[in-house]
Amino acid sequence: MAQTLSPLQPSAAEAEALELAEVERRLAAATQATPDRTRASTLNLICCAENAADAQALAAELATLARRHPGRILLVVPAAAARGAAPGEWRARILWASAGEGPICGEIVQLEAAGMALLSASMAVAPLLLGQVPVFLWWRGEDPIDNPRFEDLAAISDRILLDSQALAYEPEAFLRLAEAQRRLHHHGCVSDLTWTRLTRWRQMIAQAFDSSAAMRQLGCIEAVSFEATGGEPAVNSGSLLLAGWLASRLRWRPARRIGPAELELTAPGGAAVRMSFQAGTHAADGGYLLSAVNLRSRDGLLATVARGGDKIKLALHCGDATLACLTTSFPAFTLIDALRSELDHLRPDPVAEQAMTASVELLYLLGTKRS
């Protein structure tokens, strides 16, 4: 999934610091001067760096988005006040992100300011947003709740991308995400990049039940278990969100807590479904928090989806008989891969929202304070 880093021209250190009013004119002039380069504009992406070093690393990673999502990236960077600049004044640097192959490129506009100006970054960002294409805000790291910087930028965004995995390796992150969703629903939809990391897991689990005979077994699942990578905690955002997805799709309702990482849910017909989270032994590599998911039906159908190295394997058994087996590649999924995938979606995903809601319910049942 990882791509060769596309060249950034020039580096942030080499780029001239401009007044914001100069940015559009410079971009237009640069486009005219390089007719062999095609400036493509499919979206706006806003994100914030912690400092100049972080911005440099981030810009290099974000440049790789140009291949699939060429557009304008507005990178907000805290900086020392520029010499000669008035207090609160912004400066911009223009970097070109090439798609690597072909003439397509997008631009990264690095916006720098010091002090209180950063609390109202939207004042600098909004005039530079490309018209008629969506505005994404990728919020990194910091807790978004009651965070004025976050709320300032969220207010000018159509979609807000958070990462429960980055907020903390704690399932409580979901509560913060759910709160962010509640507060921001009138601005734009909030999505969790962890959901994107689970896409392949969801595909494989769904595939296990594609045949009509197997699909019938979905109504009589009696046990489901999630094995986490990296040992404790057994309950992590990846396994919890996947559990929430299964619960919401199969209409299982939380019933009771059986153990520290074990729940009982109730299926639509009233049958009990045992859900357990187990600490695994695999290292948490490749950006994934899961190593295996097992679903067992009362009729003896066992579906296992397990990751091993850069492969993911689906096996469907009934008693001793193997009904289906499929192994496909499953390369590491970096944060930028997740971002790249999530930028495909311009609208809220109701399935994700329902999964998130169900995950929060499961989390409450488990008890929110977990080690």
Next chain:
Amino acid sequence: MASTLAPTPLEHPLRSGLPPERSAPPCALVIFGASGDLTRRKLMPAIYSLARAQRLAPSFAIVGVSNSPWDTERFRAEIADGIATFTGTAVDPDLWRDFSARMQYLEGTFEDPALYQRLGQALAGLTATSGNVLFYLATSPSLFPVVVEQLGRAHLHRAKPGEGEAGHEPWTRIIVEKPFGRDLDSARKLNQQLHQVFDEEQIYRIDHYLGKETVRNILIFRFANGIFEPIWNRRYVDHVQITVAESIGIEQRGRYYEEAGALRDMIANHLMQVLSIVAMEAPVRFAATPVRDEKVKLIRSIKPLAASNDPAAWARYAVRGQYGPGFISGKPVVGYREEPNVARDSTRETYAALRLEIENWRWAGVPFYLRSGKRLPKRVSEVAIRFKSPPYLMFDNLGAEAIDANVLVMRIQPDEGISLRFEAKVPGTDMRLRPVNMDFHYGSSFGEPQPEAYETLLLDAMLGDGMLFARYDMAESVWALTTPLLEFWEANPPKDFPNYAAGSWGPKAADEFLAREGREWRRP
């Protein structure tokens, strides 16, 4: 024909909102002609690509049937080699292990009933395919009726009731490769033979051209944008040109081409399909039946070609040509008559151009020019819609009498995209005009590679979506239109063949064909 409408399938609760949205249900694919070139070059690489993209069920199974003395191991080895060669990527060993484990090969002659008994046993042994079977006729067309009849006799043309669950009745479908006959009579006969065994809803007549991303995009371009449909008619359009040019010759297909020719091979298939999509009325829904209804209606609206024996009358509708020696990409190439398996005095056309008129309110009076040829200067397929010139040229005092009309070009291959030519002022204090192009390139707007046409169409067939497949009435309508011309050309062999040099844009008569009406062919 008995109706076999499939019941509404149960909704898969875990599939909702999950990409890819379109995944094939469990099924078995039975390929007749499994040792042939089409299977190796196109079908299996497409199937493998679908598997790699996780668009096939884990239990998806393949049964190859052919008369080559192979066993399953040889079949797997040949297919693996074909996949590596024609997908341009190495086979993933893990994926291939699971994929090839579900492949088997049956050797036999297509006329032998015992072969179909063995096939039935093989299909019965597939327990996780929900009883769904897709047959693919990748054999010589002469064997289509044989295979179909034998499938019927072996009762393999109907899914076994009860194999699927309630609401999930199993299905059986059959894909038929073009050509769908070689004239109206043979097309009708083939359809009758198919319908004696299969219902029309089970039959998928494949024209891979319709699986091309840009051909499908014509539907989106026309009907998902509000600004084009109001001008898509006789009030604004002067004429339409549809070009499918090939720089290659007939390669090793001399025997086939001597029987077919450009009119049968290209115009009666690909170009008429493209024409129908470009010119049809808006269907009431984006679904197979409404779309196919409109396509057939359009073809039936085309004014019949002249039915007299007067060559001058025919010359107003059609031009034919045959390439002689020439140069392609700077290299000398032989003429058609010097190609392998071609008669030295062959009168088979390698170039054909038609002028069609559509007799309906939208298009009355707008000529549609279709052309296709081999050994033309370059490989290009496009639809060019030339709009009428402005009603009053107020720029004539600026020396702009010859303002170029607006042209909308939909490029099917290569460099897929859409461009619009319009007049612009040349920067400067003088008032000078010059045509410029506003271009959309698939490659630069979407970084993702496009799927191969066969991938799209095979997946459609597995999903029961027949929109991009030809219905029997479409095939017959096209032949009803073109057969009189074929018969006239057969009865009146050309005296001037070869009449264009390889590497040129076709015979001079083709240029004169448009020049008579004050028009000229585009140079793509």
